[in-house]
Amino acid sequence: METAGVILLIAGILGGLILIPLGLPGLWVMVAGVLGYGWLTDFRNVGVETIALVVGLAFVGEILEAWIGFRFARRYGGSRAAGWGALIGGIAGAMVGVPIPIIGSVIGAFAGSFLGAAVFEYARQQRAEVAARAGWGAVLGRAVAAAAKMALGVVIGVVALLRVGRLVAAVDEAQPLPRLGHLRGRPSREPVHAAHRPHAGSTHGVSSRIKCPGQSPAGR
Secondary structure, X not given: OHHHHHHHHHHXXXXXXXXXXXXXXHHHHHHXXXXXXXXXXXXXXXXXXXXXXXXXXXXXXXXXXXHHHHHHHHHOOOOHHHHHHHHHHHHHHHHHOOOOOOOHHHHHHHHHHHHHHHHHXXXXXXXXXXXXXXXXXXXXXXXXXXXXXXXXXXXXXXXXXXXXXXXXXXXXXXXXOOOHHHHOOOOOOOOOOHHHOOOOOOOOOOHHHOOOOOOOOOOO
């Protein structure tokens, strides 16, 4: 189950990092990968601290995304309505996308942020110039928020992979090392016990078998 858990974890990390620039909840995909890995390995190395850390980082990413979008929209002359428009438009644009493979959702998210902020701001102030500036600020905020969430995703991935490294190290320590003879492809030599060795000072059985020159059989 450890192998299946590692595969699920790596798939969650890579998939989450791909989904973040698309405006999709990539951080939560990574959290799901960490939880799946912990479940498949009986939570031996993924405890309450690790789960709380990755969930907290995912929440921080979502808060940063909303706050940065609001901040940049208002920094470029928009109001709170422009910030809400950027957030709603970015989510809708990422879901709808444009008919371009792979990067269609990215383009849709940025276009949706611009249009959402611009439309909401124009509906409030009826000034096209202010609405356009708010839309441009929303686009910049979307880019900065995506970069911040990518950085948090990398942190989550590093934390998860460190837990995998701890599991591998624990498994290696639990396995006994083979004997040197087995590593060389030959059976190891068993130690010779002292009971099987002949005594160094003993001559019993040796002198009786030595024939002295000139000694007759009768003299023995």
